Amino acid sequence: AKRREEKNSHIETQINLLEAQVSQNCRDAFAELQLNSNGLGDRKGGLDEWLAPVPVRSFAEFASYSCFGDRYKDRHRTQDPLFTDVVTPESAAAALAAEPPEIRKALGQLHNLLLNEDFLLIMISAMESRSDRFMYQERNHFGSLLSALLYSDIGYFTRILSRLIESLVSRRQEANDNYKVVFRRCDSVAERLLPNWLAFLMYEHLSSRVAGPLHRLYWSMHQQISKGPVDQVTGDSKYTINEQKLLKKEIPFKALTLTFQDRLRVFSSQQQQIQCSVTVLDCDTVHQAKEKILDAVYTQLGLPNSQRVPATQFDLARTFRGTAGFGGIGAGGEENSNERYLILTELDNSDEDDAVEGLQRLRRLDSFNLDSADQSGAGDCSGEASIVVFLKPRKEPPRMNGSAAAAAAAAVAASRRLGG
Secondary structure, three states, rough: OHHHHHHHHHHHHHHHHHHHHHHHHHHHHHHHHHHHOOOOOOOOHHHHHOOOOOOOHHHHHHHHHHHHHHHHHHHHHHOHHHHHHHHOOOHHHHHHHHHOOOHHHHHHHHHHHHHHHHHHHHHHHHHHHHOOOOOOOHHHHHHHHHHHHOOOOOOHHHHHHHHHHHHHHHHHHHHOOHHHHHHOOOOHHHHHHHHHHHHHHHHHHHHHHHHHHHHHEEEHHHHHHHOEOOOOOOOOOOOOHHHHHEOOOOOOOEEEEEEEEEOOOOOOOOOOOOEOOOOEEOOOOOHHHHHHHHHHHHHHHHOOHHOOOOHHOOOOOEEEEEOOOOEEEEEEOOOOOOOOEEEEEEOOOOOOOOOOOOOOEOEEHHHHHHOOOHOOOOOOOEEEEEEEEEEOOOOOOOOOOOHHHHHHHHHHHHHHOOOO
């Protein structure tokens, strides 16, 4: 028993020491971040000079996503006809005009009935009374469709919702049910309509007053976290505000300044070539470096997030002068014998003995000796040699037709089931 107590005491001491070490690391990282922090207001021109446009959806897209979140995410891939009507009402009118006259007449009559308050309330009551057939998923989907129909007339929407809520509370009172928790389960159409109604009414406030400050907060936190090492796989970082996402070990690092030049004119026009300086860390992976470069490029272009090409579509390349054995490319994209480039590969396959089965090592920038800029072919504004890089679009894989894609998906699913 004494030996067990000593062992438990030793384990408890080790746990306390580990907690104290983690807390000290958090305090040190926070203090270092405060000392190295560049204030957002220190930049000339303010936030608008370096912030990308605030990513705000249009009201039609916002309403569609609020009502049909699961379907809306895949609407482009599946070409869902539902959002042709919801997002662009003009196309709905064109589609209706293409229908036969008797169909147009029937749809017009149905539309008039749905805009009749008494008829709509009686229909909802009749559908909810058949709880054996009007199941939970059907209620949610019907409530979403009804929200999409009523959002153009918010006054009528409000009257319908008010009467539905009154009826719902009355039924709960008559059944001696706890009506105080009535909106916690979404068991009725009214409980599904309410969040959509609130979302529609809050859109103006969110888009005009909340989106901007929230975007600034996110971007400033992103910039501060990027000043230290970040694990690409787990997301753990040195400068984090969440203790659970703190890096478990100390990783030495130093900053590198890359000069990005759009040699292939992927982002530039014929008149002007995009060039900017990007600060990265030598412990960054190649993918993280591409993300930072794209952030700088898209911010300079002022493109919204919806128009950005992901980093997985590009290869990162470093340019050299007069170095044999590398690919050659000129400033306009043509072959040039005086300038060479090296693709910085993302995966490290050099040491196969240390590789774990099923895992691959990600290459960091320090494995390419980027800080030795003696072979670089350009200089910065001060005339010193700099590390010049550019992004090279990857070749798209051959597209599969619908049957081939379905067969490939079935094969992947079968292999996953067999694998456990």
